[in-house]
Amino acid sequence: MAAQSQYEELARQLSAIGAVKREMGRILPQDCPPASAGVLTLLDRHGEMRMGQLAELLAIDMSVTSRHVAHVAERGWIERQPDPADKRSRLLRLTPSGRELLRELAERYTQSLARYLDDWSDADVGRLNELLARLRTSFGDCRTRAHHDAHHDTRRDARHDTRHDSTTRTPAG
Amino acid sequence: MAAQSQYEELARQLSAIGAVKREMGRILPQDCPPASAGVLTLLDRHGEMRMGQLAELLAIDMSVTSRHVAHVAERGWIERQPDPADKRSRLLRLTPSGRELLRELAERYTQSLARYLDDWSDADVGRLNELLARLRTSFGDCRTRAHHDAHHDTRRDARHDTRHDSTTRTPAG
DNA sequence: TATTGTTATACTCTATAACTATA
DNA sequence: TATAGTTATAGAGTATAACAATA
Numbered sequence: 001m002a003a004q005s006q007y008e009e010l011a012r013q014l015s016a017i018g019a020v021k022r023e024m025g026r027i028l029p030q031d032c033p034p035a036s037a038g039v040l041t042l043l044d045r046h047g048e049m050r051m052g053q054l055a056e057l058l059a060i061d062m063s064v065t066s067r068h069v070a071h072v073a074e075r076g077w078i079e080r081q082p083d084p085a086d087k088r089s090r091l092l093r094l095t096p097s098g099r100e101l102l103r104e105l106a107e108r109y110t111q112s113l114a115r116y117l118d119d120w121s122d123a124d125v126g127r128l129n130e131l132l133a134r135l136r137t138s139f140g141d142c143r144t145r146a147h148h149d150a151h152h153d154t155r156r157d158a159r160h161d162t163r164h165d166s167t168t169r170t171p172a173g
Numbered sequence: 174m175a176a177q178s179q180y181e182e183l184a185r186q187l188s189a190i191g192a193v194k195r196e197m198g199r200i201l202p203q204d205c206p207p208a209s210a211g212v213l214t215l216l217d218r219h220g221e222m223r224m225g226q227l228a229e230l231l232a233i234d235m236s237v238t239s240r241h242v243a244h245v246a247e248r249g250w251i252e253r254q255p256d257p258a259d260k261r262s263r264l265l266r267l268t269p270s271g272r273e274l275l276r277e278l279a280e281r282y283t284q285s286l287a288r289y290l291d292d293w294s295d296a297d298v299g300r301l302n303e304l305l306a307r308l309r310t311s312f313g314d315c316r317t318r319a320h321h322d323a324h325h326d327t328r329r330d331a332r333h334d335t336r337h338d339s340t341t342r343t344p345a346g
Numbered sequence: 347t348a349t350t351g352t353t354a355t356a357c358t359c360t361a362t363a364a365c366t367a368t369a
Numbered sequence: 370t371a372t373a374g375t376t377a378t379a380g381a382g383t384a385t386a387a388c389a390a391t392a
Contacts, residue, residue, distance in 0.1 A: 001291060002298040004283045010298055011282040013305040014194050015211050019232035020312045021187050022383080025358095033358065038188050051374060059192035064360055066375055088368045088373040109184040110177045116311050118174060125175040125183055128308065131301040132186040138289050139193045195360080198381095206381060224351060237383055239352055261350040261391045 027108045031075060032101065035068045040077060040094065040102050048093045050083065059140070077101055200281045204248060205274065208241045213250060213267065213275050221266045223256065232313075250274055 025034040042057050043049065049057075055065035069092060072078050077098035083089035094102070117125065198207040215230050216222065222230075228238040242265060245251050250271035256262035267275075290298065 001287070002293060002295040004279075006295060006298040006302065007283045007286040007290075008279050009302045010286060010305075011197060012214055013302055013309075014190075014197060015207060015214070016232070016309060017187070017190065017305055018194065018382090020308060021191065022232075023312055024184060024187060034188060035359065041185055041188070052372090055374095059189070060359085061361055062374065063362080063376080068359090070375090083373095086369075086373075088366095090374080106177075106181050110180045113180040113183060114174070117180075117308075120175055120307075120311070122175040122179060124304065124307075125179040127300065128304040129179065129182045129186055131297065131304065132183075132190055134293075134297075135193060135290075135301065136186075136189060138293070139196050191359090208382065225349090228351095233382085234384055235351065236353080236385080241382090243352090256350095259350080259392075261389095263351080 024109070024112065027112045028105070029101075032105070033071075036072050036075075036077070037105055039065075039068050039072050040098055040105070043078060043092060043094050044099070044102055048091050050089050050091060052089075054092060072098070197282065197285065200285045201278070202274075205278070206244075209245050209250075210278055212238075212241050212245050213271055213278070216251060216265060216267050217272070217275055221264050223262045223264060225262075227265060245271070 021034075028034060028037060038058060039054065042054060046053075046057065051062055051065060051069065054069070055062040058065055058068075069078070069080070073080055075097075076095055079093050079095055080090040081093065083091050194207070201207060201210060211231060212227065215227060219226075219230065224235060224238060224242065227242070228235040231238055231241075242251070242253070246253055248270075249268055252266050252268055253263040254266065256264050
């Protein structure tokens, strides 16, 4: 439990961090908006999956996910195969072209961050990564709880967790 | 200098942190979108200022700032007085009504974060705040450097880099 | 001529709701 | 009936360019 001023400061930091995100977005190729990069990255990390799973990992509505997926599919970066187990569903999978793009993206991100953060130690970057992951988990748990038992209170207790990887999951929606 | 995998992970964390921002945005009053809250917060922190200064603190284009400012001015949360030293400019200042709204916002942010982060220590929240502030500074400093040294700028694509905009934008604070 | 700020236009991202196909 | 996914529509946020008024 932290002091009130710490919470207010965190709210300010979160509101301002968008500028960093935008700056990172500027290094992306013309055809690949940030949302597309996010889709490809998650498919790389977690492997083949369905729309619904991807939407949950992205922490956005499936309608939005659907359009992001259409964008990357139109450019040949992913394939959408019918799911043999459920004909309503489609399985998303990276193509070789998508993997090639991901290599390019990783290189650009790395070069850009290496330049911006040249005076950061490995430990500092690691600490920031850990805290951001934990922040997302804290919000994600809260949302999952609110979603599954919307009429219950908001105490943190039962953690019936059906997720496979809580560290890479994002909250909100 | 950190390892490449750390940079890639940071890029991913930044891309995913938007979900937390959106979740925080949901607690705001109907009339007050996140951008308005940002404007009010900066005017509270830094006091009376001009459009250009505010745009720099927000790290967004002045055209965008102009519309955010119009929104909060229409609702009586700030005043726009002509600058006696430069008739092209207007000085922005919080009104009592704006300060009252800020108190409300601070309370909502605090309550929400206290609920989401109930298992975070004060030290953890403080560390995250420090690292986020430092991250924004690193990007802001770098952007300033890049602007003064434009021919060493390798981060952009073949994109139209038509920024004759001389205002050096810093991630907000 | 250059700068401050506004407005018009376009693009990205997201949410809600209506719709289809299948379970 | 319920669920997986798509599409239509609306709203917030941002960038670029053209413009007005002033320096």
